Amino acid sequence: MVNGKGSRGRGGAPRRGGPARPVAAGRARPAKKSVSRPAPPPREEPRTFVLGAVPGATPGKWIDLWRERMPHVSLELREITVEHQRAAIDDLDAALVRLPLAASEDLHVIEIYEEQPVVVMSTDSELTAADELALADLAGQVVIAAADDVLHVVVPDAVPPAFAPPGDTAQAIATVATGVGVVIVPMSLARAHRRRDVEYRILRDGPVSTVALAWLRENTTPDVEAFVGVVRGRTARSSR
Known part of the structure; x- marks a missing residue:
């Protein structure tokens, strides 16, 4: 029965404030996933x-x-x-x-x-007229081999020097600069000992280094x- 004093629920208990509502629970937050990070590389020692x-x-x-x-x-x-x-x-x-x-x-x-072999000669040598040389072009030339020679080229009909081998390539090229003989060396050594009074030409049939x-x-x-x-x-x- 409904009367002016409000409704009653089951068992005669009065209802207050309308139907009961569930109490809202706090929102559950997802657990943070642990991110595995790679270990930093070991520090390089100098x-x-x-x-x-x-x-x-x-x-x-x-x-x-x-x-x-x-x-x-x-x-x-x-x-x-x-x-x-x-x-x-x-x-x-x-x-x-x-x-x-x-x-x-x-x-x-x-x-x-x-490395290509080259012939180093004085700027006054007739050999400078050619763009490249062959072993046959060195016949009759004094071919100087320094103590640190790395090519050990045998030149047919070359003239052996009448003096002891120079101590190193730098000395051999200095001798050539005076107009005495030629030296056969890898191109990098000719460039390393470049001088204004010498030139070099590729020896096309010589041994490489x-x-x-x-x-x-x-x-x-x-x-x-x-x-x-x-x-x-x-x-x-x-x-x-």
């Missing part, structure tokens, strides 16, 4: 990579790339002689050498490039592998 190089080797572009990619590893360049290049490798991380190199199972050797990278197999470190990658033209992201 160190030095020691590279040997024979005269005439030109590692400049590789050294520039190394400094860009490996700023935490300084590169020290040491000049070594061809005569003692094998012994020098034992005290180096790697070395740019000239082949042939005494065969050894404890060495790793990678051929990099070949091969420059290689060599290191001890037991010293194959990540730094050595990184330098091999630089020499072989790999990009910074390419795999070994």
